[in-house]
Amino acid sequence: MIPFNQPYLTGNESNYLDRVYANGHLSGNGELTTECHSIFQSTFGYKNVLLTNSATSALELASLLIDFKTDDELILPSYTFVASATPFALRNIRLKFCDSQSNHPNIDPDQIEALITEKTKAILVVHYAGMACEMDRIMEIASKHDLIVIEDASHSIDSYYKNQPLGSFGDFGIISFHETKNISSGQGGLLIVNNDEYWDRANIIWEKGTNRKDFREGKVDHYSWVDHGSNFYPSEIAAAFLRAQLDNREIIQSKRKKIWENYLAALSFIEDYDFMLPFFNESQTNNYHIFFIIAPNATTRDEFLQYMQENGVLALFHYEPLHRSAFVKNKLKIDLTLPNAEMFGNQLIRLPIFADLSENDLQKIIQLVKSFFDQQHK
Numbered sequence: 001m002i003p004f005n006q007p008y009l010t011g012n013e014s015n016y017l018d019r020v021y022a023n024g025h026l027s028g029n030g031e032l033t034t035e036c037h038s039i040f041q042s043t044f045g046y047k048n049v050l051l052t053n054s055a056t057s058a059l060e061l062a063s064l065l066i067d068f069k070t071d072d073e074l075i076l077p078s079y080t081f082v083a084s085a086t087p088f089a090l091r092n093i094r095l096k097f098c099d100s101q102s103n104h105p106n107i108d109p110d111q112i113e114a115l116i117t118e119k120t121k122a123i124l125v126v127h128y129a130g131m132a133c134e135m136d137r138i139m140e141i142a143s144k145h146d147l148i149v150i151e152d153a154s155h156s157i158d159s160y161y162k163n164q165p166l167g168s169f170g171d172f173g174i175i176s177f178h179e180t181k182n183i184s185s186g187q188g189g190l191l192i193v194n195n196d197e198y199w200d201r202a203n204i205i206w207e208k209g210t211n212r213k214d215f216r217e218g219k220v221d222h223y224s225w226v227d228h229g230s231n232f233y234p235s236e237i238a239a240a241f242l243r244a245q246l247d248n249r250e251i252i253q254s255k256r257k258k259i260w261e262n263y264l265a266a267l268s269f270i271e272d273y274d275f276m277l278p279f280f281n282e283s284q285t286n287n288y289h290i291f292f293i294i295a296p297n298a299t300t301r302d303e304f305l306q307y308m309q310e311n312g313v314l315a316l317f318h319y320e321p322l323h324r325s326a327f328v329k330n331k332l333k334i335d336l337t338l339p340n341a342e343m344f345g346n347q348l349i350r351l352p353i354f355a356d357l358s359e360n361d362l363q364k365i366i367q368l369v370k371s372f373f374d375q376q377h378k
């Protein structure tokens with residue numbers, strides 16, 4: 001079976017792991033963590049960054065930093081991974097689900113304003129497949145209504161909107177290094193704090209609720225418990241792994257680019273069968289995170305996935321729109337219809353893409369897609 005994803009090893013991970021061991025510092029916030037922070041600052045221009053043990057943790061940290069009051073509301077897309085929402089649901093923040101664009105999984109900026117009430121505190125956007133949301137529009141809406149913006153850029157390392165890296169627009173940006181993402185440390189995440197007002201407190205929460213940063217910088221003679229906090233660090237072992245992957249970012253990205261572009265060129269014919277291919281506008285870049293196609297209906301989508309699987313290729317769908325989930329329907333008692341999110345949930349297909357996908361396997365997948373249409377239309 002050709003898998004959907006396979007973790008990529010650069011070959012350099014073990015050298016950095018040896019350094020961690022030699023340093024004698026295996027827990028978090030050591031030399032390798034600091035080096036990763038510096039790379040994010042110098043490569044992408046992010047000013048304030050904190051490595052976390054997952055993107056979910058980084059979102060939780062953001063949810064703690066925002067001063068949500070009882071009944072405050074968060075606007076977020078329904079078509080996203082559950083971890084975009086759980087950190088906020090955990091704190092009983094009211095979730096207001098917004099639909100996707102009709103031709104793209106990203107949040108539809110035209111539908112945001114209708115959801116804004118005097119209780120709205122923040123908007124969370126997800127850049128699906130590293131394809132930027134319309135950030136000019138979203139930031140304009142946020143500033144008009146004085147709302148906080150959180151960018152779930154989990155998919156989006158090395159992707160840009162009008163030449164500015166994703167994760168650098170909102171008050172907060174979040175990136176994931178889960179093994180399914182382009183750059184990975186097994187599990188890991190990054191919190192980007194673009195709004196300086198939150199930076200000191202972000203460090204306190206990250207330091208388990210203590211002012212240990214001030215202590216490390218010699219500003220206080222001991223550190224103590226000063227605020228809420230939790231254990232959001234990754235270990236130095238994970239940071240070392242990430243460090244090696246970051247060194248090899250360009251290699252990883254060029255391997256993924258080749259596969260992605262091969263798919264697009266070879267599969268353009270599927271538009272003749274009412275399938276949709278991914279497309280970009282001039283403000284967006286591609287980081288080759290996901291190669292997705294949209295089937296004309298749910299039945300054809302299921303037939304396609306089954307055909308691929310029966311012939312040794314694992315293609316997948318996602319996401320169950322969050323407003324259709326058991327938790328949202330039964331616990332949050334939200335009953336909504338969001339046609340575009342439901343359409344993507346029923347019709348979107350992801351083909352295997354990972355840095356080590358061989359030319360042979362790539363051609364096999366492409367041939368299989370072709371034969372699916374041949375056998376459907378003979």
Ligand SMILES: *Cc1c(COP(=O)(O)O)cnc(C)c1O
Nearest residue numbers: 054055056081083084154176178
């Ligand atoms: C992967 C992902 C997350 C969660 O990332 P973890 O690092 O696994 O916690 C959150 N949001 C989106 C959109 C994701 O794809």
